[in-house]
Amino acid sequence: xxxxxxxxxFLAAAGLTLAFAAVCLTAHxxxxxxxxxxxxxxxxxxAAAGVSLANVLQRPREERSFxxxxxxxxxxxxxxxxxxxxxxxxxxxxxxxxxxxxxxxxFHTVPMIAAIAWRPDFTSNKGRIFLSALSFLxxxxxxxxxxAFIVFPHQYLIVDVNKYNIYYDRLYGAENxxxxxxxxxxxxxSSGGWRKLYLHLLGASLLYGINSQLLDRASADSGYYSGSLxxxxxxxxxxxxxxxxxxxxxxxxxxxxxxxxxxWRKLVPQLAMLAILSLPVLGLWTVLLDKSPSALRIFxxxxxxxxMLLLGAFVFLRQHLQDHALMSLLRESRQAYExxxxxxxxxxxxxxxxxxxxxxxxxxxxxxxxxxxxxxYSEQLWSKERLTDEQTALVRKIVNQARRTRDLVASLLSFxxxxxxxxxxxxxxxxxxxxxxxxxAIRVNP
Numbered sequence: 001x002x003x004x005x006x007x008x009x010f011l012a013a014a015g016l017t018l019a020f021a022a023v024c025l026t027a028h029x030x031x032x033x034x035x036x037x038x039x040x041x042x043x044x045x046x047a048a049a050g051v052s053l054a055n056v057l058q059r060p061r062e063e064r065s066f067x068x069x070x071x072x073x074x075x076x077x078x079x080x081x082x083x084x085x086x087x088x089x090x091x092x093x094x095x096x097x098x099x100x101x102x103x104x105x106x107f108h109t110v111p112m113i114a115a116i117a118w119r120p121d122f123t124s125n126k127g128r129i130f131l132s133a134l135s136f137l138x139x140x141x142x143x144x145x146x147x148a149f150i151v152f153p154h155q156y157l158i159v160d161v162n163k164y165n166i167y168y169d170r171l172y173g174a175e176n177x178x179x180x181x182x183x184x185x186x187x188x189x190s191s192g193g194w195r196k197l198y199l200h201l202l203g204a205s206l207l208y209g210i211n212s213q214l215l216d217r218a219s220a221d222s223g224y225y226s227g228s229l230x231x232x233x234x235x236x237x238x239x240x241x242x243x244x245x246x247x248x249x250x251x252x253x254x255x256x257x258x259x260x261x262x263x264w265r266k267l268v269p270q271l272a273m274l275a276i277l278s279l280p281v282l283g284l285w286t287v288l289l290d291k292s293p294s295a296l297r298i299f300x301x302x303x304x305x306x307x308m309l310l311l312g313a314f315v316f317l318r319q320h321l322q323d324h325a326l327m328s329l330l331r332e333s334r335q336a337y338e339x340x341x342x343x344x345x346x347x348x349x350x351x352x353x354x355x356x357x358x359x360x361x362x363x364x365x366x367x368x369x370x371x372x373x374x375x376x377y378s379e380q381l382w383s384k385e386r387l388t389d390e391q392t393a394l395v396r397k398i399v400n401q402a403r404r405t406r407d408l409v410a411s412l413l414s415f416x417x418x419x420x421x422x423x424x425x426x427x428x429x430x431x432x433x434x435x436x437x438x439x440x441a442i443r444v445n446p
Contacts, residue, residue, distance in 0.1 A: 014239075035089045077108040106171070122255065137314060138311060179209070207237050276308070367405070
């Protein structure tokens with residue numbers, strides 16, 4: 001595959017960004033430029049969300065959680081962009097400050113952080129900063145609390161646009177910085193196609209994080225309008241991410257073994273515990289040191305209490321699930337122990353049977369020697385001595401009984417032998433006759 005073909009989607013993303021920049025440079029601020037910029041960004045975000053959704057349906061099962069979270073992130077981003085588009089082009093109104101859909105924009109980064117923390121490029125949880133669905137809900141709940149505690153009071157309770165913009169920009173900047181940090185760790189610890197994907201997302205997120213701070217300041221200073229040069233990095237970010245998502249379908253995204261340091265694997269539970277422990281501290285600060293109006297302080301106290309209840313419930317549920325998993329593991333261990341005991345009993349019984357076989361073999365060999373002597377001497381007596389008919393009949397009985405006993409001894413030796421037998425053709429009639437003779441001998445001579 002040629003160089004241009006391998007990078008065709010990134011070249012297309014660059015072309016779309018340059019085309020948008022050219023329009024922004026040449027066109028003046030107007031309703032047409034506003035419609036063009038809003039729809040351009042909306043279509044790109046829809047395309048990125050659509051490609052991510054296609055990856056959910058077509059990529060291996062191990063990757064689906066990653067792509068599903070990316071779909072959620074792009075969808076929230078698209079909802080905010082759609083609200084801007086409707087507000088400016090359908091309702092023909094300026095975007096209010098504060099804007100309701102700023103909340104949606106704020107939370108679009110959280111699923112992306114969770115997607116990277118899931119680390120689908122590792123084959124087992126030993127290499128992951130493990131993030132379960134419950135951990136994701138705790139992460140999302142924590143950011144909801146931070147927004148409600150810091151930003152929301154100045155957005156709707158006692159509206160203060162300046163403080164709202166300052167707190168929103170700082171918290172949103174911290175959120176984007178966290179995404180960049182998580183992507184940086186993922187890029188360093190990954191390899192192959194996953195490293196390419198993480199690096200491209202890292203570059204796009206870094207560009208967006210810087211531009212979002214500049215754009216928010218321009219909006220606060222009334223220097224921003226849809227279609228201005230501030231939108232060029234935004235379009236470039238979405239196009240870059242979309243190109244990375246669609247190019248990942250052609251990359252070999254291999255899962256590898258990686259044993260992360262145990263301290264890093266405990267990072268998410270430790271952060272969750274730190275978040276929970278910080279709630280009483282924030283509550284005490286609100287009651288004792290916060291100089292805000294009483295309405296804001298009361299709301300913040302309620303926000304702390306609600307967060308403590310919610311995160312406490314998550315912790316309780318997580319502990320319950322861990323206890324349930326531990327009990328299942330104990331049951332499996334008990335079953336394995338019982339199976340091992342049964343196997344050990346079978347091995348002991350097998351050893352006993354082997355010892356019994358050795359005993360039978362030894363006894364049969366000891367019996368065989370005197371039987372051989374009896375038969376030999378009986379035949380000599382029969383052939384060399386002149387016996388009466390009665391004596392001859394007795395000698396024949398001795399020889400016949402000795403032969404039958406030798407057959408019984410031979411059967412015992414065959415039964416007790418430990419060497420594997422050879423596969424040969426067997427006459428079943430002879431085998432049955434021998435079994436019957438052995439059974440008869442045992443009945444006659446118990």
